[in-house]
Amino acid sequence: MRLLARAPILLLLLIGYPVLVALLAAAALQGQGRAPTIALVNLDTAAQTVQVGDQRLSVDDYINRLAKQVHVERLGADQARQALDAGRVEAVLTVPAGFIADLQSGLVQPTLHLVTSRRSPIEGDAVAHQLQSAVYEFNQSLAQNYVSQILRLANLIVVGGQVGIFGRQGQVIGLTRTRRIVAQAHDQLLQRGQVRLAADLASVLSFINATQSNLGLAAPAASAIASPIRLDIVQAEHGREPLSAFGVAAALLASLALVGVLLSAGGIAAEREEHTLARLRRGLLAPPAIVLEKVLFSALACLALGLVLLGAVDLLTGLEVGRWAAWVPVLVLAGASFGAFGVIIGAIARETRTALLAALMLTLPLVFIGLIPGIAASRVAQVVPFGPGFNVFQTLLADPTIGGIWPDVLSLGILTAVFTGAAAVVLDRWSSA
Amino acid sequence: MVEARGLVRRYRHVTALQDVDFRLAAGDAVALVGPNGAGKTTLMELLAGVDRQSAGSVKWGAPDAPVRVGWVPHSPALYSRLTVRQNLLFFARLERVKDPRREIERLLDRADLSEVADRPVAALSTGTRQRVNLAIALVGRPSALLLDEPSATLSPDQRLRLWQWLSDLRTEDGLALLFATQSVQEAERHADRMMVLVRGKSVFEGTVAQLLQAYPQGSSSGDAAEQAFMQLIEAAPSAA
Numbered sequence: 001m002r003l004l005a006r007a008p009i010l011l012l013l014l015i016g017y018p019v020l021v022a023l024l025a026a027a028a029l030q031g032q033g034r035a036p037t038i039a040l041v042n043l044d045t046a047a048q049t050v051q052v053g054d055q056r057l058s059v060d061d062y063i064n065r066l067a068k069q070v071h072v073e074r075l076g077a078d079q080a081r082q083a084l085d086a087g088r089v090e091a092v093l094t095v096p097a098g099f100i101a102d103l104q105s106g107l108v109q110p111t112l113h114l115v116t117s118r119r120s121p122i123e124g125d126a127v128a129h130q131l132q133s134a135v136y137e138f139n140q141s142l143a144q145n146y147v148s149q150i151l152r153l154a155n156l157i158v159v160g161g162q163v164g165i166f167g168r169q170g171q172v173i174g175l176t177r178t179r180r181i182v183a184q185a186h187d188q189l190l191q192r193g194q195v196r197l198a199a200d201l202a203s204v205l206s207f208i209n210a211t212q213s214n215l216g217l218a219a220p221a222a223s224a225i226a227s228p229i230r231l232d233i234v235q236a237e238h239g240r241e242p243l244s245a246f247g248v249a250a251a252l253l254a255s256l257a258l259v260g261v262l263l264s265a266g267g268i269a270a271e272r273e274e275h276t277l278a279r280l281r282r283g284l285l286a287p288p289a290i291v292l293e294k295v296l297f298s299a300l301a302c303l304a305l306g307l308v309l310l311g312a313v314d315l316l317t318g319l320e321v322g323r324w325a326a327w328v329p330v331l332v333l334a335g336a337s338f339g340a341f342g343v344i345i346g347a348i349a350r351e352t353r354t355a356l357l358a359a360l361m362l363t364l365p366l367v368f369i370g371l372i373p374g375i376a377a378s379r380v381a382q383v384v385p386f387g388p389g390f391n392v393f394q395t396l397l398a399d400p401t402i403g404g405i406w407p408d409v410l411s412l413g414i415l416t417a418v419f420t421g422a423a424a425v426v427l428d429r430w431s432s433a
Numbered sequence: 434m435v436e437a438r439g440l441v442r443r444y445r446h447v448t449a450l451q452d453v454d455f456r457l458a459a460g461d462a463v464a465l466v467g468p469n470g471a472g473k474t475t476l477m478e479l480l481a482g483v484d485r486q487s488a489g490s491v492k493w494g495a496p497d498a499p500v501r502v503g504w505v506p507h508s509p510a511l512y513s514r515l516t517v518r519q520n521l522l523f524f525a526r527l528e529r530v531k532d533p534r535r536e537i538e539r540l541l542d543r544a545d546l547s548e549v550a551d552r553p554v555a556a557l558s559t560g561t562r563q564r565v566n567l568a569i570a571l572v573g574r575p576s577a578l579l580l581d582e583p584s585a586t587l588s589p590d591q592r593l594r595l596w597q598w599l600s601d602l603r604t605e606d607g608l609a610l611l612f613a614t615q616s617v618q619e620a621e622r623h624a625d626r627m628m629v630l631v632r633g634k635s636v637f638e639g640t641v642a643q644l645l646q647a648y649p650q651g652s653s654s655g656d657a658a659e660q661a662f663m664q665l666i667e668a669a670p671s672a673a
Contacts, residue, residue: 274511274512275508276511278478278510279504282483283482284524284528
């Protein structure tokens with residue numbers, strides 16, 4: 001404790017680092033800290049408001065309410081599909097043609113269609129829940145109006161008068177007045193000695209009495225109308241088991257990143273600690289050759305480990321891996337980039353233990369940043385190999401075509417070259433110091 | 434064989450070596466003597482090509498006839514998890530030695546390492562590790578050997594065996610030796626001449642007899658040479 005008290009930076013690191021990793025992990029897994037973007041496709045352009053009894057509810061009001069929870073981007077159907085495929089939006093919400101008319105009629109339950117992304121399944125899940133919540137709130141508003149209208153209708157049936165509901169207007173005589181008229185007719189028939197007809201009217205009177213009593217149950221019965229709008233949620237048709245693919249890609253990234261970075265960082269630092277690096281550098285091997293050897297070793301180690309992990313996933317889980325021919329160069333490239341990143345850390349650190357600790361402490365948060373969706377995290381993740389690595393892994397596991405991996409593969413290639421070059425420079429400068 | 438001129442090595446805030454000239458001829462045995470921090474290791478690493486000088490030049494042989502140099506660092510530079518044989522084979526292949534296995538057997542025999550050839554370096558004693566360290570420096574049959582305090586961590590009997598081996602290498606193979614040491618006695622015993630470094634500067638170059646002439650003591654015994662060496666250090670300029 002005294003040692004820690006005398007080393008405030010170490011104390012801060014010991015407390016702050018686990019907190020940082022935990023926050024990044026939470027952000028990666030829950031997509032917190034930003035509102036997801038959904039595309040809104042409005043195919044019902046006939047009306048802009050919903051008439052419910054005397055009240056008028058606007059669809060735009062509903063959209064604005066939704067916009068408090070998610071970013072809403074109004075797009076055409078094709079544009080929305082493209083945006084979903086490209087990962088620019090997490091879901092597409094479609095208001096179908098005739099939606100307003102169905103809502104106003106009260107005869108057909110109108111349905112909103114939500115298509116969530118397979119590229120970001122956790123985000124898609126969050127969007128689905130947020131929209132369910134928004135639809136529920138809107139349904140509550142509508143239901144309250146419907147219940148109030150139905151109670152008014154029940155009252156009109158009892159007492160009579162003008163009624164307008166679901167867009168229809170009518171004159172209702174009312175049970176009270178009907179009963180009075182029927183009772184008068186019943187009495188007159190008895191006075192005239194038409195007992196048989198009077199008995200028939202007595203049964204009508206009995207029905208009216210029963211109806212009046214039963215209408216007392218109208219309020220709770222009307223309350224049962226709770227969901228005027230239905231939300232139909234489906235996931236995009238293409239892709240395979242998105243949540244499993246996301247998890248496997250994340251696990252693969254974490255495993256390979258740690259192995260690649262720790263192996264190369266530990267390897268170069270161990271050579272330095274054992275003084276063999278100095279022996280190698282005196283004309284036997286140039287710094288670029290030493291770095292290249294570590295990078296290649298990391299690439300081969302990641303290839304072997306990656307194939308074993310993917311093989312286990314393929315055999316033991318329901319996720320079909322496939323695309324083995326593509327996995328081989330991707331794993332080699334990812335391993336090489338992780339290795340080059342590790343060599344820089346190993347070349348700077350003076351001891352093996354320091355190198356391993358630094359590699360671990362740097363790699364973990366950077367891996368989690370690579371998993372967090374969103375522009376800010378994406379920009380950070382793109383300057384280290386973990387962001388493009390994760391994108392490539394996820395595309396190979398989940399997307400129907402692999403054409404989308406090329407930008408990330410190119411990015412991995414560039415980062416490998418840049419980090420290998422930087423590692424050679426760092427090794428040349430630092431290892432002789 | 435090697436000629437170094439105006440060597441300077443600066444680190445961020447420290448000048449470890451300042452304007453040092455040095456020459457080593459074929460078959461020479463030269464001792465670099467100086468206290469801790471004098472710049473012996475720095476000069477040795479610049480000559481060995483492990484480090485780069487901030488200024489000055491080092492030339493080993495002629496451009497058309499480069500000299501092969503063996504380097505024995507102060508701490509054994511070995512892969513501790515590999516066996517003695519694996520270490521030798523690894524460096525022999527890097528040195529592009531023809532028939533490396535045969536060369537290794539020769540070195541194992543000469544360094545008296547055959548019995549421990551297949552043991553990991555981590556399991557060896559300090560003295561044996563130093564012999565492996567020296568054996569690796571001899572891979573590729575160098576013409577000159579640079580040794581950075583080779584006997585500093587050895588027991589008296591190990592020290593004796595090491596110097597005997599180095600003496601044999603010099604007489605049988607004609608190797609030139611440059612070794613760093615803190616002991617004037619060791620320099621007197623195993624070197625033809627010595628260079629004294631103090632705070633990065635060369636303050637004396639010559640034989641022990643010349644040192645005693647410059648700083649005369651009561652006798653020419655080892656103690657007298659040490660006392661003369663101490664006087665030389667005290668007389669050296671303090672500012673680096």
